[in-house]
Amino acid sequence: MPCQLWPYITPGIPDDLFERLPGIPLSKREIRLLLLAQLRLLPNTVLWDIGAGTGTIPIEVGLLCPRGQIFAVERDEEVANLIRHNCDRFEVKNVEVIEGSAPECLHNLKLAPDRVCIEGGHSIQEIMKAAWHYLQPSGRVVATAANLESLYAISQSFAQLQARNVEVIQSAVNRLETRGSSATFTAVNPIFILSGEKLD
Template identity: 70%
Template sequence: MSSPLWPYITPGIPDDLFERLPGIPMSKREVRLLLISYLRLQPDCIVWDIGAGTGTIAVETGLLCPQGRIIAVERDGEVANLIRTNCDRFGVTNVDVIEGNAPDCLHGLKNLPHRVCLEGGKAIKDILVTVWQYLQPQGRIVATASNLETLYLISEGFAQLQVRNVEVVQSSINRLESRGRSQSLVAIDPMFILSGEKIS
């Protein structure tokens, strides 16, 4: 699938091409590239994007999985509409937006995931444990943490669930930005990215 707004086969859509709402978090392009690489997508993947926010992951994975289905879960109705707006903006038609609180809203979803992207949240361990029940064998899960408390909860969950082939990285990214008449390298907030597999 391709989009007139992003007519490339590579991920990494610039942040400023997405519609945004004040105060709504967005996975920055460079972090998004890492997340997507750890998802290890295939064209027909079913992806659950939980805590979808602005919808950047949903849009990018939707473009990369043209025969697949993306389930974007977001609890806030206004933010869910923002995801729909961004999908329309890029012509992505294989994303279903689910409004509700995870993990409760995950029960009864018909499309069981091959891949799960889980971004932050207070109930992240409960969500992780619930998602694991639905993740298909040989499926992959990628979770992010912006602080040590969330990192601990995800790590504890991975150990409890016996997630295999676990990888953990922390992003350290700087962008060149204009500040008045000069240009400076400005740091993007570091992010822990944890990934692993469900063998059976």
């Protein structure tokens, strides 16, 4: 549902509308749009966002799916509070922040997911295996990789988990920025986005 800060029904909230902390990652708007497309959300989606960072994905999904339930998993207390603050800014009421380290904390989540978003992080294979265990049949996992090692680890995990309909996308985004008296295009760091579905 639209809010005062973002009164539109389309995704793609500008990055500068989110409160941030130094050193805490934020999924860039264009990357978020690709992630949301790969999640293939349902009106009543139950999403686990593991490694929620600034909270951009939970907030976008919360606005798009007001009947859904989103669990934002974040291990750092200060960052978890940042997610809560951003949820308040966007008047999102259907996001629950879970403080803890994945995969150990995942058993504390009250609802089994039909969508899981994993944004980077250590122990990616262990996290994917644990999340897959809880994932509903026909559910989807979408994971991001910023380097070759993560790309390989996620690909290997999907193969071991016998995921179907696996897709891999690499982003290539440039933004127009003003530098001095001229406007130039600046590349957004490329990200691999991998997605796969669980068999019925």
